[in-house]
Amino acid sequence: MALTREQLAQRVAQELKDGYYVNLGIGIPTLVANYVPEGIEVMLQSENGLLGMGAFPTEEEIDADLINAGKQTVTMSKGASLFDSAESFAMIRGGHVDLTVLGAFEVDVQGNIASYMIPGKLIKGMGGAMDLVAGADNIIVTMTHASKHGVSKLLSQCTLPLTGKGCIKKVLTDLAFIEIKAGKFHLLERAPGVSVEQIIELTEGELVVPDVVPEMSFA
Amino acid sequence: MAGFDKVVTTYEQAMAGLTDNMTVLAGGFGLCGIPEGLIAQIKKMQTKGLTVVSNNCGVDDFGLGLLLPDRQIKKIIASYVGENAEFERQMMSGELDVELTPQGTLAEKMRAGGAGIPAFFTATGYGTPVAEGKEERQFNGKNYILEEAITGEFAIVKAWKADRYGNLVYRHTARNFNPMAATAGKITVAEVEEIVEPGELDPNEIHTPGIYVNRVIKGNFEKRIEQRTVRQK
Numbered sequence: 001m002a003l004t005r006e007q008l009a010q011r012v013a014q015e016l017k018d019g020y021y022v023n024l025g026i027g028i029p030t031l032v033a034n035y036v037p038e039g040i041e042v043m044l045q046s047e048n049g050l051l052g053m054g055a056f057p058t059e060e061e062i063d064a065d066l067i068n069a070g071k072q073t074v075t076m077s078k079g080a081s082l083f084d085s086a087e088s089f090a091m092i093r094g095g096h097v098d099l100t101v102l103g104a105f106e107v108d109v110q111g112n113i114a115s116y117m118i119p120g121k122l123i124k125g126m127g128g129a130m131d132l133v134a135g136a137d138n139i140i141v142t143m144t145h146a147s148k149h150g151v152s153k154l155l156s157q158c159t160l161p162l163t164g165k166g167c168i169k170k171v172l173t174d175l176a177f178i179e180i181k182a183g184k185f186h187l188l189e190r191a192p193g194v195s196v197e198q199i200i201e202l203t204e205g206e207l208v209v210p211d212v213v214p215e216m217s218f219a
Numbered sequence: 220m221a222g223f224d225k226v227v228t229t230y231e232q233a234m235a236g237l238t239d240n241m242t243v244l245a246g247g248f249g250l251c252g253i254p255e256g257l258i259a260q261i262k263k264m265q266t267k268g269l270t271v272v273s274n275n276c277g278v279d280d281f282g283l284g285l286l287l288p289d290r291q292i293k294k295i296i297a298s299y300v301g302e303n304a305e306f307e308r309q310m311m312s313g314e315l316d317v318e319l320t321p322q323g324t325l326a327e328k329m330r331a332g333g334a335g336i337p338a339f340f341t342a343t344g345y346g347t348p349v350a351e352g353k354e355e356r357q358f359n360g361k362n363y364i365l366e367e368a369i370t371g372e373f374a375i376v377k378a379w380k381a382d383r384y385g386n387l388v389y390r391h392t393a394r395n396f397n398p399m400a401a402t403a404g405k406i407t408v409a410e411v412e413e414i415v416e417p418g419e420l421d422p423n424e425i426h427t428p429g430i431y432v433n434r435v436i437k438g439n440f441e442k443r444i445e446q447r448t449v450r451q452k
Contacts, residue, residue: 047322048248051390056450064251064442065379065391071249072448074384082391084398084426085248085274089323093343112346123310123319124301130349131323134342165346165362 001193002174003216008142010035011172011216012101013142016042023047023092023132025102026070028142032101045097047087047128052080069128069184081144089128093135100136102129104168106158109205111168111180113141114160121132126163133164145173145202152204154178175199177216184208189216225385225435226414230260233408233436234373237266240293244329244400245273245283247415251443252393253282254410255376260411262286270294272329272369274396276306281443288315296369298322302445321349324366326399333366333402334433338367377440378427381411382418385432386425391427394426400419401427410438 008028013035016022020205023045024030033053036042044053046068053068056077058105061075068074076082091097103117113133116126146152154171171178176199177189185207190199192215200207224426227233234257237243242262247253258277261269262285271292276282286292287305294316300306309315320328321343331339340363344350354365376397387409389397401407409427414437 008242046317046392048251056448058451062444062447062449063391064444065393067249067251067392067444067446070446071251072446073444074448076391082394084389084394085322085326085396086399089326093323093341115343117348123307123317125297125299125319126321127299129324130321131343134345135323162347185350 001189001191006032007218008174010218011177012140012142013037015099016040017098019040020098020102021051021096022099023046023097023136025129029101029103029130030070043079045091046074047088047092047132049083049085050074050076050080052077053081054080089131092128092131095135095137097136098138100132101142102132102139104141104163105160106153106155107141107143107168107171107180109156109180109183111166112158113168114158115161115163115183117161119161129163133167139168139170141168142172143171143173145175145199148155150202152202153179154203154205156205160189175202185210187213189214191216220396223384223429225429225432226383227434227436230256230436233257233410233434234260234264236406237261237264237267241266241373242270242272244369244371244403245271246376246395246400247282247395248274248395250274250277250282250443252377252389252395252397253277253376254375254438255409255440257276257308257408257410258283259284260272261291262289265289265291267291268293270296272296272371274298274325276300276303277303278303278445294318296320296325298325318347321431326396328366328369329396329399329403333399336368336412338365340364341366345363370405372402372405374400374407376380376401376407376409378409378411380413380420381409381435382415382420382429384407384417385409385429387411387427387432388420388424390425391431398427401431406433408434408436410436412440413437
């Protein structure tokens with residue numbers, strides 16, 4: 001069975017380490033905050049200018065001056081700090097964020113990522129995504145393995161305009177956890193009940209499959 | 220006004236000197252921390268041919284989106300322009316020139332502009348459409364592109380508190396692009412929630428020193444929320 005959005009978030013959360021500063025993109029990445037393992041502390045960075053993003057506010061706590069990068073109302077956690085956009089991207093570009101999680105339309109074997117534009121169709125802009133992929137060392141891309149029509153999103157070469165070149169090393173899809181190195185995809189784990197053959201079938205770029213591919217486990 | 224007193228009392232005074240074809244830098248992220256009254260004044264003045272530099276362009280009926288129906292904006296430099304139907308229509312038809320710029324690069328372009336730095340190298344955008352036509356260079360084996368600074372004839376910003384000398388304090392994430400925009404305008408106008416006397420703001424806590432600010436006006440803010448998201452108690 002392909003992973004649900006919640007399971008994708010859960011699997012990403014397993015990569016969190018105590019003391020990590022983490023930037024979570026909009027969509028599935030945001031859900032990761034709900035699955036921080038017990039006993040570890042992470043601090044969430046929101047690129048509009050907040051380090052230490054808390055839960056959504058209650059009706060009484062809503063404050064129009066306090067939003068996240070998705071423009072949603074949020075709260076601050078204990079020990080939070082506020083800063084301007086130049087400072088925020090200094091943190092990001094300067095490599096101070098320990099883990100970045102974001103979505104994509106396509107990823108290829110060279111570690112290229114396309115996530116912000118479909119020419120003629122979707123032209124909303126890259127927001128902070130180009131800065132995030134250029135500045136972070138540790139990035140996990142979350143996305144579905146293939147389109148609804150079965151077209152692979154793990155390619156030998158991205159077809160859409162790039163968000164970043166050669167910057168992605170880890171991809172978690174609804175079917176597999178994949179590492180990118182030396183111009184190839186490497187299969188690390190598969191979703192429970194998903195066969196290696198299914199993954200090969202839906203991976204257009206070259207995929208290296210080890211003899212044993214463990215299933216992901218969810219506590 | 221006398222000496223360092225930057226306070227003006229009317230929006231006409233606040234935006235005096237703005238004419239067609241000028242470049243206006245605007246603070247704000249989405250609808251958070253935007254100079255609502257100054258934008259309304261630009262709409263009232265019907266200034267045309269503007270180049271607007273702002274992270275976003277508001278929504279259809281609020282924020283910088285208000286300047287779209289009368290075609291006041293010729294060009295916009297922004298990082299994200301979704302959630303705005305009229306904007307999309309003008310962009311697709313070619314009536315509006317849009318220069319999509321990564322968010323961090325946009326912030327740094329304004330910061331550099333205000334700090335007298337003409338350009339800087341950044342890895343952001345290397346190998347993407349953003350890099351087209353820009354100088355590339357390697358430092359320590361990594362690829363960078365040259366991005367040029369931005370300044371404008373006007374900067375319009377929103378702050379929480381100001382003193383009469385134009386020292387500004389922002390609140391929460393309404394700070395966003397405002398401090399950088401404030402430094403990069405030839406004439407910087409701050410619309411604020413509260414004006415106090417010099418000496419009342421703690422000098423340790425001033426975000427934008429008054430040297431960058433030319434005019435201060437007290438505004439009344441709607442503070443519209445784009446994505447009202449709550450949790451149950």
